[in-house]
Amino acid sequence: MTDETNDTKDVILHDHHHDGVDRRGFLKCMAWAGAGALYVMQGGVLKSYAMGGSPRSSSGIAAGELSFVQISDSHMGFNKAANGDVVGTLKTAVERINALSIAPEFILHTGDISHLSKPEEFDTVDQILKGAIAKDVFYVPGEHDVLNDDGKQYLERYGKAANGSGWYSFDKKGVHFIGLVNVMNLKPGGLGSLGHDQLEWLEHDVKHRKASTPIVVFAHMPLWSVYPEWGWGTEDSAQALSYLKKFGSVTVLNGHIHQLMQKVEGNVTFHTAASTAFPQPQPGKAESPGPMVVPAGELRGLLGITDVNFVQGRHALAIVDSSLK
Amino acid sequence: MREGIQKAGRIAAIALASTLVIGGSANLLAQAEAAQPPTAEVKIDNFSFGPVLLTVAPGTKVTWTNRDDIPHTVVADDKTFKSRPLDTDEAFSYTFDKAGTYPYFCSIHPHMTGKVVVK
Secondary structure (H helix, E strand, C coil), rough: CCCCCCCCCCCCCCCCCCCCCCHHHHHHHHHHHHHCCCEEECCEEEEEECCCHHHHHCCCCCCEEEEEEEECCCECCCCCCEEEEEEEEHHHHHHHHHHHHCCCCCCCCCCCCCCCCCCHHHHHHHHHCCCCCEEEECCCCHHCCCCCCHHHHEEEEEEEECEECCCEEEEEECCCEEECCCCCCCCCCCEECCCCCHHHHHHHHHHCCCCCCEEEECCCCCCCCCHHCCCECCCHHHHHHHHCCCCCEEEEEECCCCEEEEEEEECCCECCCCCCCCCCCCCCCCCCCCCCCCCCHHHHHHHHHHHHHHEEECCCEEEEEEEEE | CHHHHHHHHHHHHHHHHHHHHCCCCHHHHHHHHCCCCEEEEEEEECCCEEEEEEEEEEEEEEEEEEECCEEECCEEEECCCEECCEECEEEEEEECCCCEEEEEECCCCCEEEEEEEEE
């Protein structure tokens, strides 16, 4: 690591576990959460750069052959103190997407599209996202999207071509994307769950792919143990990840916890996106994970979009978080 | 057959009540009050059920009220009862007729668990 040349002061100084991040670096990433941060993965090494509030400042660094955006937790229909205008903040998210210096090819929505699974809530989100420069949106459900009918309505709207309760995969410019569902059939006292059928499908889906294929996995609940006390994890995620061990570059994108968080473990980069609706407290920093009420001027700084760039051949994947401020 | 006996019993009770009306309305009132099923409350606050363990007599009607800004559900582990999603200040009731232990959870946030003991 020491021979890495990097003209920013945020280089990784001590990479004891050879996972591309040191403790100080990780804490820095955490500290940037509100302002936006840029992560560039090159040859399995994560480099971190601070960036300003404007997504345009990422141009040049993050340019690649495939660019897409992740949004999450739009919770359409939510109208409590933490944000009385989730329509407005989702519209701002779309404006941010449209202002990115590299036009994204598509959008990933990592669930909790709606707050109460009401048809009009889904309709409103669909309508707002039609204003985005990227026309294709790939969804996975959050628990709020499958409240009344075991996900039937969700599947009719978004998952007609999907397997089981809505999982699927697709390829874009050499990158293999896998959308997983971990919000169905949750057990008392348990965490998010993928279940046997989906795990079997995943094993089969990746079995014959080359180890050099970059993999992007997206699901609503974190596929790593963020804070089990609040249910922030997925009980059988370790098994899912075991099928991805052979791949040199795996990026896991989640939502659900309404805050930015990143962890690197070997070949896997885990990243959770901000919500477009309301923030939630840091793990254990409040009595419950309920919506966090912040002073009006601070709300949009805690909401955001996530822009991801893949540079073919360079084995690079860059994740840029931008707030809605 | 059993239903017939119950019907006969009910007719007898009505006859008795009629007699009591003649005898004095205060007695009837007392009997009507005694017929009200016992009730108990569980509040949902900060992603937890309170009290987390509730002990009631058979026949008790338990009402759960969600006081969080996020919807929750009340679902028996064995699915014997299941609420629809309860938004803020919405409630769900279930009457426990039989003695037993009834563990339940929120199917949206499964780390939220509670238990009703009926004895």
